[in-house]
Amino acid sequence: ETGVTQTPRHLVMGMTNKKSLKCEQHLGHNAMYWYKQSAKKPLELMFVYNFKEQTENNSVPSRFSPECPNSSHLFLHLHTLQPEDSALYLCASSQGGGFGATGELFFGEGSRLTVL
Amino acid sequence: GENVEQHPSTLSVQEGDSAVIKCTYSDSASNYFPWYKQELGKGPQLIIDIRSNVGEKKDQRIAVTLNKTAKHFSLHITETQPEDSAVYFCAASKGSNYQLIWGAGTKLIIKP
Numbered sequence: 383e384t385g386v387t388q389t390p391r392h393l394v395m396g397m398t399n400k401k402s403l404k405c406e407q408h409l410g411h412n413a414m415y416w417y418k419q420s421a422k423k424p425l426e427l428m429f430v431y432n433f434k435e436q437t438e439n440n441s442v443p444s445r446f447s448p449e450c451p452n453s454s455h456l457f458l459h460l461h462t463l464q465p466e467d468s469a470l471y472l473c474a475s476s477q478g479g480g481f482g483a484t485g486e487l488f489f490g491e492g493s494r495l496t497v498l
Numbered sequence: 499g500e501n502v503e504q505h506p507s508t509l510s511v512q513e514g515d516s517a518v519i520k521c522t523y524s525d526s527a528s529n530y531f532p533w534y535k536q537e538l539g540k541g542p543q544l545i546i547d548i549r550s551n552v553g554e555k556k557d558q559r560i561a562v563t564l565n566k567t568a569k570h571f572s573l574h575i576t577e578t579q580p581e582d583s584a585v586y587f588c589a590a591s592k593g594s595n596y597q598l599i600w601g602a603g604t605k606l607i608i609k610p
Contacts, residue, residue, distance in 0.1 A: 422603065424601060425542075486532070487542075
């Protein structure tokens with residue numbers, strides 16, 4: 383148990399569906415992240431929120447829409463995805479602004495997304 | 499752009515032997531180098547990290563070495579055990595702001 387909870391753990395959706403991924407952290411951290419993990423590739427940073435403000439958007443297509451209503455919750459809204467978007471989506475949190483003093487990221491177990 | 503090369507992609511060692519994973523980075527401003535372990539069905543978890551003012555750091559059976567001149571750093575695991583089987587990721591900070599550039603991962607297999 384890392385203190386970061388992601389739901390759902392598995393999601394299958396068609397290209398025309400709209401779905402959302404949810405992340406909740408119980409660590410009192412101020413920064414939250416969405417990463418995309420594809421097989422045998424480096425982790426891809428998608429979005430960073432620091433004190434609920436988006437600080438990074440690494441050229442992510444608009445079919446991915448993040449939402450951070452407070453420092454403990456992070457959503458990733460999905461709309462008209464493509465099959466190549468199938469991957470494991472990881473949420474993470476860290477203390478302080480950006481990576482804070484410790485630099486440690488705490489990851490959830492991920493949401494496995496399959497786009498048909 | 500900046501990148502991190504990680505080798506090997508798969509490493510199989512006999513239980514009790516040592517394992518070494520190597521990473522090379524390109525951004526000379528990188529000053530923070532963590533290693534994460536990802537077990538099956540779980541997210542990555544930090545196991546050790548090193549900062550650029552230190553050449554080596556050790557924590558029980560794991561150690562990390564850093565050569566800033568050559569821009570490479572390595573993870574050493576001694577006396578490997580079955581629970582060490584996992585995918586290991588290295589990363590380097592992007593400049594000094596701690597955004598990370600990740601390696602592609604090494605699948606470590608411990609043979610009984």
